[in-house]
Amino acid sequence: MSDALVQVSDVHKVYTRGAERVDVLKGLELEVGRGEFLALMGPSGSGKTTLLNLIGGLDKPTSGRVAVAGRDLTRASPRELAHWRARHVGFVFQFYNLLPVLTAARNIELPLLLTGLSRAERQKHVAAALELVGLADRAGHYPMQLSGGQEQRVGIARAIVNDPTLLLCDEPTGDLDRQTAGEILDLIAELNRRYEKTVIMVTHDPLAAERARRVLHMDKGMLVEAQAA
Amino acid sequence: MKYLPLLWRNLMRRKIRTTFTFLSITVAFFLFGLLMAIRTGFGVGIELAGQRRLLTVHKMSMIQPLPFRYLAQIQGTPGVRFVTHMTWFGGVYQDPKNFFANMAVDPEGILRIYPEFVVDGDDRERWVNTRTGALIGRKLAARFGWKLGDRIPIQPTFFRPKDGKPDTFEFEVVGIYRGATPDIDETQLFFHYKYLMERTGDPGTVGWYAVEVEDPARADEVAHAIDRQFANSPAETKTATEKAFMQSFANQIGDTGAILTAIAAIVFFVILLIAGNTMAQAVRERTSELGVLKTVGFTDLTVMALVLGEAVLLACSAGVVGLALVTLAVPALAKAVETFLPIFYVPGRSLALGLGLAVLLGLASGGVPAYLAQRLSIVEALRKR
Numbered sequence: 249m250s251d252a253l254v255q256v257s258d259v260h261k262v263y264t265r266g267a268e269r270v271d272v273l274k275g276l277e278l279e280v281g282r283g284e285f286l287a288l289m290g291p292s293g294s295g296k297t298t299l300l301n302l303i304g305g306l307d308k309p310t311s312g313r314v315a316v317a318g319r320d321l322t323r324a325s326p327r328e329l330a331h332w333r334a335r336h337v338g339f340v341f342q343f344y345n346l347l348p349v350l351t352a353a354r355n356i357e358l359p360l361l362l363t364g365l366s367r368a369e370r371q372k373h374v375a376a377a378l379e380l381v382g383l384a385d386r387a388g389h390y391p392m393q394l395s396g397g398q399e400q401r402v403g404i405a406r407a408i409v410n411d412p413t414l415l416l417c418d419e420p421t422g423d424l425d426r427q428t429a430g431e432i433l434d435l436i437a438e439l440n441r442r443y444e445k446t447v448i449m450v451t452h453d454p455l456a457a458e459r460a461r462r463v464l465h466m467d468k469g470m471l472v473e474a475q476a477a
Numbered sequence: 478m479k480y481l482p483l484l485w486r487n488l489m490r491r492k493i494r495t496t497f498t499f500l501s502i503t504v505a506f507f508l509f510g511l512l513m514a515i516r517t518g519f520g521v522g523i524e525l526a527g528q529r530r531l532l533t534v535h536k537m538s539m540i541q542p543l544p545f546r547y548l549a550q551i552q553g554t555p556g557v558r559f560v561t562h563m564t565w566f567g568g569v570y571q572d573p574k575n576f577f578a579n580m581a582v583d584p585e586g587i588l589r590i591y592p593e594f595v596v597d598g599d600d601r602e603r604w605v606n607t608r609t610g611a612l613i614g615r616k617l618a619a620r621f622g623w624k625l626g627d628r629i630p631i632q633p634t635f636f637r638p639k640d641g642k643p644d645t646f647e648f649e650v651v652g653i654y655r656g657a658t659p660d661i662d663e664t665q666l667f668f669h670y671k672y673l674m675e676r677t678g679d680p681g682t683v684g685w686y687a688v689e690v691e692d693p694a695r696a697d698e699v700a701h702a703i704d705r706q707f708a709n710s711p712a713e714t715k716t717a718t719e720k721a722f723m724q725s726f727a728n729q730i731g732d733t734g735a736i737l738t739a740i741a742a743i744v745f746f747v748i749l750l751i752a753g754n755t756m757a758q759a760v761r762e763r764t765s766e767l768g769v770l771k772t773v774g775f776t777d778l779t780v781m782a783l784v785l786g787e788a789v790l791l792a793c794s795a796g797v798v799g800l801a802l803v804t805l806a807v808p809a810l811a812k813a814v815e816t817f818l819p820i821f822y823v824p825g826r827s828l829a830l831g832l833g834l835a836v837l838l839g840l841a842s843g844g845v846p847a848y849l850a851q852r853l854s855i856v857e858a859l860r861k862r
């Protein structure tokens with residue numbers, strides 16, 4: 249048994265839409281070591297998001313096993329999964345997915361509401377996360393008042409405020425211009441390097457993938473190691 | 478509670494929609510308070526001291542007089558603690574529109590049988606000792622601006638003075654009573670029965686008797702005992718508790734309580750649809766956000782509680798405002814309606830019921846949306862953009 253942080257073994261995922269069956273993942277195998285920075289590439293519809301959702305405990309495979317840090321996610325109840333996600337995973341989305349009615353600080357605070365932390369402690373953590381993503385002066389701004397890049401920084405701050413082991417990013421720069429995308433990627437790389445977060449990042453952008461230490465290509469529900477560019 | 482800012486901000490996201498829903502609920506609870514006040518005015522659901530008190534009236538109809546000599550016989554009936562008599566005068570002040578109840582009574586008897594009429598020491602003495610004195614309710618005094626010492630002319634309707642003096646009775650206001658509790662009628666005028674006799678001659682009759690029993694549990698027994706004594710006499714009696722009289726009165730004008738309850742129920746049903754629609758929309762347009770909450774670790778139950786909490790917050794805050802407004806408005810309205818509803822207030826019990834209904838409304842309107850939010854699959858929610 250390997251000591252990989254993420255172990256995906258013989259995972260199948262089938263969606264049925266009426267009589268139609270869509271085999272998205274077909275016996276997929278994947279191991280991600282602790283501290284890795286992995287990029288997942290592949291054409292649209294190849295199942296990248298589906299795989300990320302399985303690793304993050306947002307969904308369950310039709311068959312096979314997904315384990316993170318030795319814990320078998322496929323056997324956990326929805327409630328156990330929710331608690332697990334709150335402590336061990338941070339998600340970063342392409343469209344940021346911030347709550348428009350909350351300020352940056354309150355958005356970042358959301359995962360902390362689930363902990364036993366006091367208000368003062370929560371605010372300390374939020375301030376630290378804002379500082380880390382370089383938005384200390386935007387705490388009171390609403391998402392509408394932020395640029396796309398700033399919104400994504402808030403999204404990243406929300407993902408790391410609980411100090412999770414695993415950071416799952418689904419096309420984090422997909423909606424940003426080249427320059428801003430570069431800054432966001434710098435930030436993610438730093439989280440990987442300095443803060444030792446294990447990062448799995450789905451991306452269509454070869455430049456983004458270059459930042460990763462390993463790149464995997466997904467095609468028709470299978471993974472293939474990337475050829476050197 | 479740490480989720481409160483989230484609930485509040487979510488409600489405020491569609492200010493206009495929330496405002497309309499808020500106002501609808503406020504109006505509904507205002508209406509509810511009003512209906513409860515009217516219901517109270519009709520005597521529905523009031524526990525009068527009336528279980529302890531019997532009324533003895535003419536068996537044929539309340540307006541036929543009873544012989545005065547019954548007084549001693551009733552007083553002698555086992556189980557009777559005290560009895561006094563009252564006679565409807567039906568006098569008019571200036572104009573029949575100015576209707577209020579006015580009765581000839583035994584001045585000491587009325588104070589004893591109705592301890593809930595609170596009369597201060599000086600007034601009490603003056604009332605008992607002034608032959609032409611009138612004891613009036615606080616609201617009646619306020620209505621016509623009458624003060625102690627004022628002389629008020631009352632035109633008789635069916636009593637005719639025999640002394641040839643001008644038709645009018647003139648009473649001096651010697652006492653003003655107030656109710657010990659808000660359900661006491663403060664719009665009546667009482668004067669001495671003896672003075673009535675002086676002016677009209679003694680017919681040897683009174684209108685009805687008010688009887689205090691020793692043991693309320695045996696009230697029915699005593700009532701039967703009283704009626705039995707006068708059976709087969711020219712003036713047979715009907716005796717029942719004051720409460721029973723109130724109830725039969727209420728039944729005569731239709732089952733007021735049931736009608737009012739039905740109206741309140743319809744209002745709540747409509748409001749439930751409005752609030753339910755608001756919550757359903759709120760959840761529908763927030764699908765992906767609910768997915769995000771679940772993603773970061775909110776459990777299905779917590780998400781459900783958040784939606785329910787939002788609905789309850791809306792219903793309760795609007796309900797409290799409605800109930801507060803009606804509590805303020807009813808005393809002002811009471812003046813306008815006191816001629817036909819002398820007792821008009823929102824009982825504390827109804828306010829408590831209103832609060833309970835507000836919570837219920839919140840739970841009911843948020844129920845289905847909360848259930849859907851709880852069931853919502855994260856993956857589906859995140860795909861919807």
Ligand SMILES: Nc1ncnc2c1ncn2[C@@H]1O[C@H](COP(=O)(O)OP(=O)(O)OP(=O)(O)O)[C@@H](O)[C@H]1O
Pocket residue numbers: 263264265270272290291292293294295296297298299856857
């Ligand atoms: N809930 C679902 N019901 C039915 N089919 C689904 C569902 N979720 C995903 N699919 C299908 O599974 C396949 C893979 O979807 P997925 O979102 O994982 O692709 P992706 O690689 O992330 O694509 P993209 O690059 O466009 O984001 C697609 O064909 C999609 O239509």
Ligand SMILES: [Mg+2]
Pocket residue numbers: 296297298418
């Ligand atoms: Mg995708």
